Amino acid sequence: MSRMPDPDLIPLPLVHERRAGTFAVDTGTAIGADGDARPAAWVLHDVLAGAGVRAPVVPAADPSASIVLRVGEPVRDHPEGYRLTVTPERTVLDGGTGPALARAVQTFRQLLPPAALRRAPVADGPPAIECCHIEDAPRFDWRGVHLDVARHFMPVSFVLKLIDLAALHRLNVVHLHLTDDQGWRLEVPSRPRLTEVGAWRTETVVGKETDAFDGTPHGGYYTLDDLREIVTYAAQRSITVVPEIDLPGHVQAVVAAYPELGNTGRPIEVRRTWGISPHVLAPTDEALAFAREVLGTVLDAFPGPWVHLGGDECPRTEWRESPAAATRAAQLGLGSVDELQSWFLRALHADVTAAGRRVVGWDEVIDDGGMPADTVVMAWQDGARGPAATAAGHDVVMSPQQVTYYDHYQSDGADEPLAIGGLTTVEDVAAWEPAAGAGPGRLLGVQGQLWTEYLPTPAAVEYAAFPRLNALAEVAWTAPARRDAAGLLRRLPEHLRRLDALDVGYRPLDGPLPGQRGGTGRRRRP
Structure with a gap:
């Protein structure tokens, strides 16, 4: 039979x-x-x-x-x-x-x-x-999608749409990257300049590795009522919203609003280009007090069990050039200024855990002094970072850029729209088998990332997300013995009819539609 x-x-x-x-x-x-x-x-x-x-x-x-x-x-x-x-x-x-x-x-x-x-x-x-x-029943307890709303601000209506699509695919976490060098997206009533200044940049770089700018201001932020709407809408679908406040690096928008929190005290602008800013928070009591103010707002607005503190790509250049930073590191008994990030995040960890929540961070948090073992680590740099984190006792969400960063190109076709680089096909995602070593930390689950440097609109995000996020949902939910990559690819065409009905601008399996192609303009693939 x-x-x-x-x-x-x-x-x-x-x-x-x-x-x-x-x-x-x-x-x-x-x-x-x-x-x-x-x-x-x-x-x-x-x-x-x-x-x-x-x-x-x-x-x-x-x-x-x-x-x-x-x-x-x-x-x-x-x-x-x-x-x-x-x-x-x-x-x-x-x-x-x-x-x-x-x-x-x-x-x-x-x-x-x-x-x-x-x-x-x-x-x-x-x-x-x-x-x-x-x-x-699900394979993993953490089945997430991450949306960067800092590089390009996304309206509340689109965040709600993404939450609904996550629910459709039985994901249970939506991670919002709310702050970065290029914009601050969260109302903090005690710090009005974060949204008066930090939420807006004067213009945005055009293309990749160019000196051209679009001359158009960009920005926006979520009011506390916006955030309550997002959190409530997600909770109605049994989805947890995880807020990320990236610290102590990726803070040029913060320092633009409050220069006294930086290492030089000099005024700077919200970053107009991509890449990693050298500007980081100074290792001062004032900067730590600022971060605690922000956390107070975050803890009130987001009732979920996790708070993401970033901790990625924090250059030590300003600290290494700062006599004040060197003095502070010595006073704290640190081996070098490179451990100031760990000191800063450990202080905030104490506040978050005192509030009954749990800290999440990108995988750099296990370096240069590390973090308490109850910190959840998102292993993004490569597949080896997960086993390194679980070996140190951390629970891990596998998020390796090679297979879960959906700002990467989807094919090697010349008509693909501009992306940050890389190549991650839906077949790659469907075939992925996540692993995070023998522990003692646990593999909590997996998450797909939608970084928006090169995804300026909701339509661009949808094109990048689907159908790769469809495939990730099956990796996250379905037991390995039941899961079949070839079977998923056979089921996708019928499933994409559902996305058509839901007005999702996914990438067709045979390549982009004419209106999705990079063409010869700003979205041209170099």
Whole structure:
């Protein structure tokens, strides 16, 4: 007997059994849910509204409920494990937690015809889904996507769209890179110049390694209400937003706003070019107090368990040239000024952990003095950095640039739009098997990065993200024994119809559309 083909679902569930018949989602549909099941039920309500079905949310025991969400015993011994059973008369979604039902709702969403995912109905009749039985649970606890909103500011509407797309693919972390040399994107009421000055640059370099500028101011920032909206929207989908405040390097926008926090005290501008700025925070009590003020705002705005402190690419040049930095390092008993980053981040680590949260940092935080073992390390430089971090006792999120940096080129074609460099194909991502050594630290999961130096618009971000992020979602969710790179590539064309319905400007598998090509202008591939 031949094996039934896998369903066109991404990520692929652990168990999917086709059954006879279909379940119609029509005007008589009602959604039954109680207690912790109700947030996921309301998300499903909104999904169905786009298909023209106004399904009320009623108590789970209501006889009218033809879709029922139930919180009960864990499925497959995992807090995000779920069971989805579709019969001609009824659909039941079971899980041990609210987040488990959130994942089940997104699988139900993918079972709908692609046209039903639009904002308004386009089909002649109500949508129907094939009857089936699904049991599922994730491989990793951290399944993330990172968005850099500092190099190019992204509107709240797009951040919400990315959160929704992350949910569709059963990701559970959206990491926002909120600050960098080229812009500060977070309102801090006690430090108004961060958004009056630091959020704006006068112009932006054009192309790659050129002396040309566009002459157009760029910037923006999120108010505290913006951030509350983002966090709440994500929480409704059981997604955690991880804020990143990059310290003590990548701070030229900070020093432009408050020159006294730098090592020279001289005025500078928000950086107009890419690359790594030499300007870093001075190792002073004033700079540490500033960082603590910012952290106070961050901890209030983002209730999740993790706070990312950056810690990457921090040049020591200014510290090595500063007698004051040398004196401070000696007073602290450090081996050299190179260890000032570790001192600075350890001080902030104490504040974050005192607030009941956990620090995350890029993999440089394990160097030059290191960090406490409870710091989560994002291993980005290469595949060896993960094992080095777990060997030092850190839990790790594997984020190696060679396979998870989606600002890299997607093919070697001359018509690809300008990118930072590299080459990462969807096939590369689909074939990746993450590993982080023998420990004692744990491999928490994986994350895809969307750095935006060369992704100036939401459309450019979508082109870079998809379909590579589709493939990463399967790496993150589906057990290795069940996962098949070739199978994923076979399922992608049908899945991309869902992205069409959701108005996602992904890169087609056979190359960019005419409007996505680099052409001969500013987005030309050199």
